[in-house]
Amino acid sequence: MNLKTSCEHAIFAAGCFWGVQATFDQVNGVITTVVGYCGGTTLNPTYQEVCQGTTGHAEAILITFDPTIISYDELLDIFFTNHDPTTLNSQGPDHGSQYRSAIFFLNEKQRLPAKEKIEQLTHCNIYSEPIVTEVIASTPFHDAEEYHQKYYLKHNITCTILLTDKK
Numbered sequence: 001m002n003l004k005t006s007c008e009h010a011i012f013a014a015g016c017f018w019g020v021q022a023t024f025d026q027v028n029g030v031i032t033t034v035v036g037y038c039g040g041t042t043l044n045p046t047y048q049e050v051c052q053g054t055t056g057h058a059e060a061i062l063i064t065f066d067p068t069i070i071s072y073d074e075l076l077d078i079f080f081t082n083h084d085p086t087t088l089n090s091q092g093p094d095h096g097s098q099y100r101s102a103i104f105f106l107n108e109k110q111r112l113p114a115k116e117k118i119e120q121l122t123h124c125n126i127y128s129e130p131i132v133t134e135v136i137a138s139t140p141f142h143d144a145e146e147y148h149q150k151y152y153l154k155h156n157i158t159c160t161i162l163l164t165d166k167k
Contacts, residue, residue, distance in 0.1 A: 013058035015091025029070030
């Protein structure tokens with residue numbers, strides 16, 4: 001008998017999408033990931049257009065996950081642990097609004113936990129600076145070009161999931 005689980009989706013932006021994809025691809029319960037662009041107004045944006053910072057899009061990742069294995073809240077924990085949500089329009093060496101920290105919620109069931117997670121992290125003083133992660137309604141997600149998909153595998157880049165508190 002073939003039982004099909006009901007999968008859900010999440011969209012996060014946390015800097016360069018290559019590393020974000022490498023992180024979430026290692027998570028038990030994540031079925032698939034696709035890198036792309038979200039949050040902007042340009043129809044069918046290209047990488048070159050997004051890199052110019054004029055489309056309003058962020059480099060993002062669309063995650064398909066099995067909520068019977070991993071919860072949206074657990075995905076939020078991984079999201080916040082694996083990038084710096086206190087830097088505006090910047091992650092590591094990458095700078096510009098396309099590298100901003102954002103949670104693109106797909107429904108109220110995602111918006112509320114995202115807001116609550118930020119409040120919780122703020123209240124616990126996990127970070128020394130204020131969290132600047134946007135929590136905004138998702139715009140259409142546009143898949144990035146094929147050469148960006150699983151870039152870390154194509155170029156033998158390793159990524160380790162960080163699950164420790166940041167202080």
